[in-house]
Amino acid sequence: MTYDILIRNAVTRTSSGKRVDVAIAGGRIARIAPDIKEGAAEVFDAAGSLVSESFVNGHLHLDKVYTLEKVGMAALSSYTSGSMGGAMTAIEQASKVKEGYDEKWIIQNVRKALDLAVKFGNTHIRAFTDVDTKAKLEGVKALIKAREEYKDRVTVQIVAFPQDGIARDPGAEGWVRKALELGADVVGGIPWIEYTEEDMQDHVDRMFALAVEFGKDVSMLLDDAGDAGLRTVEMLAKKTIKEGWEGRVTVQHARAMSLYPEPYYRKIEHLLKVARIGLVSDPQTGPLYARVKDLYAAGVSVALGQDDIADAYYPFGRNNMLEIAFLAAHLMWMTTFDDMKILYDLVTTNAAKALGIADFALAEGNPANLVVVDAASEWEAIWNHEAPKLVVKAGRNITAKRA
Numbered sequence: 146m147t148y149d150i151l152i153r154n155a156v157t158r159t160s161s162g163k164r165v166d167v168a169i170a171g172g173r174i175a176r177i178a179p180d181i182k183e184g185a186a187e188v189f190d191a192a193g194s195l196v197s198e199s200f201v202n203g204h205l206h207l208d209k210v211y212t213l214e215k216v217g218m219a220a221l222s223s224y225t226s227g228s229m230g231g232a233m234t235a236i237e238q239a240s241k242v243k244e245g246y247d248e249k250w251i252i253q254n255v256r257k258a259l260d261l262a263v264k265f266g267n268t269h270i271r272a273f274t275d276v277d278t279k280a281k282l283e284g285v286k287a288l289i290k291a292r293e294e295y296k297d298r299v300t301v302q303i304v305a306f307p308q309d310g311i312a313r314d315p316g317a318e319g320w321v322r323k324a325l326e327l328g329a330d331v332v333g334g335i336p337w338i339e340y341t342e343e344d345m346q347d348h349v350d351r352m353f354a355l356a357v358e359f360g361k362d363v364s365m366l367l368d369d370a371g372d373a374g375l376r377t378v379e380m381l382a383k384k385t386i387k388e389g390w391e392g393r394v395t396v397q398h399a400r401a402m403s404l405y406p407e408p409y410y411r412k413i414e415h416l417l418k419v420a421r422i423g424l425v426s427d428p429q430t431g432p433l434y435a436r437v438k439d440l441y442a443a444g445v446s447v448a449l450g451q452d453d454i455a456d457a458y459y460p461f462g463r464n465n466m467l468e469i470a471f472l473a474a475h476l477m478w479m480t481t482f483d484d485m486k487i488l489y490d491l492v493t494t495n496a497a498k499a500l501g502i503a504d505f506a507l508a509e510g511n512p513a514n515l516v517v518v519d520a521a522s523e524w525e526a527i528w529n530h531e532a533p534k535l536v537v538k539a540g541r542n543i544t545a546k547r548a
């Protein structure tokens with residue numbers, strides 16, 4: 146038999162340094178074994194480099210990429226100053242950019258960010274787009290267009306996200322409904338931003354009702370400020386169990402978790418496990434971050450996200466998940482070899498679990514979503530955080546041409 150692609154002389158994360166070949170046919174990993182004899186339409190010599198699952202980005206505000214200069218620096222300083230007491234003010238300041246929202250310029254920025262995703266082997270992205278009384282459907286329309294254009298290279302899961310609240314932005318709920326009718330994949334939410342506990346609970350309930358009505362997964366930004374008293378992670382976890390939506394929900398950010406009292410943190414950790422909720426953290430975009438290492442040790446599907454690319458909240462970003470892992474290694478002080486293996490999981494297999502992407506592991510029979518990185522180990526890959534030498538999405542070679 147002849148394969149579509151044959152990767153020769155690669156090491157895997159579990160081959161203990163031994164070289165294997167990886168054969169791909171019909172979009173799937175057909176075989177992983179030493180010295181595969183059959184030929185292939187395309188043969189790639191990995192020369193001892195590491196082959197692994199491709200990268201997964203659990204959180205990106207894709208409608209806002211490259212808008213920093215439009216918004217100015219005020220919001221960014223409010224979001225990241227001190228212990229994040231001004232996170233709400235930052236969102237209010239950043240909201241101004243949406244008065245000029247237009248699908249036409251947004252799509253150009255989105256393409257730039259998705260081209261980088263292809264270059265860096267980032268094949269699956271959970272992409273948030275603001276859907277509210279200012280942004281209306283401009284962002285979601287741009288993302289739906291991009292989802293189609295890039296579907297062979299990047300799977301874009303579009304989250305309809307009412308960034309400015311539901312009670313605080315009357316009418317936003319109707320725009321989320323319209324976005325779902327138009328084809329958004331996931332229901333968003335940001336209950337912590339509402340002014341009262343009642344409004345926060347109502348925000349969770351109303352967004353969840355839309356998720357149930359449309360049969361969609363849920364991804365909400367929760368407890369994302371320097372306030373130990375925030376309780377929206379708990380609200381969403383309880384709601385998930387009540388609605389039987391286990392395994393279909395992610396918590397995004399939850400930076401206040403780092404301030405929770407220990408006994409309360411342990412209750413939340415337990416609830417996240419029972420509700421099979423994934424958690425995506427973005428330590429590089431704010432001075433606080435969720436307890437990633439503890440959640441990982443507890444068996445929660447925790448992952449890392451890019452969050453922002455040059456927008457009102459963060460000035461950098463290249464959609465390079467190895468770069469995110471590199472930054473996280475410093476911010477979370479995870480520098481042992483064991484830590485680096487965890488970091489690698491957080492941007493590949495764990496992230497896939499958090500986003501509900503099935504059969505993602507590098508294993509025979511699974512869809513072929515993989516990269517050959519320019520390194521021989523997880524350590525070297527994170528250290529150099531360079532673009533992979535080979536990127537395969539659903540069995541096709543989509544490697545970007547090197548300049």
Ligand SMILES: [Zn+2]
Nearest residue numbers: 204206366452
């Ligand atoms: Zn975010």
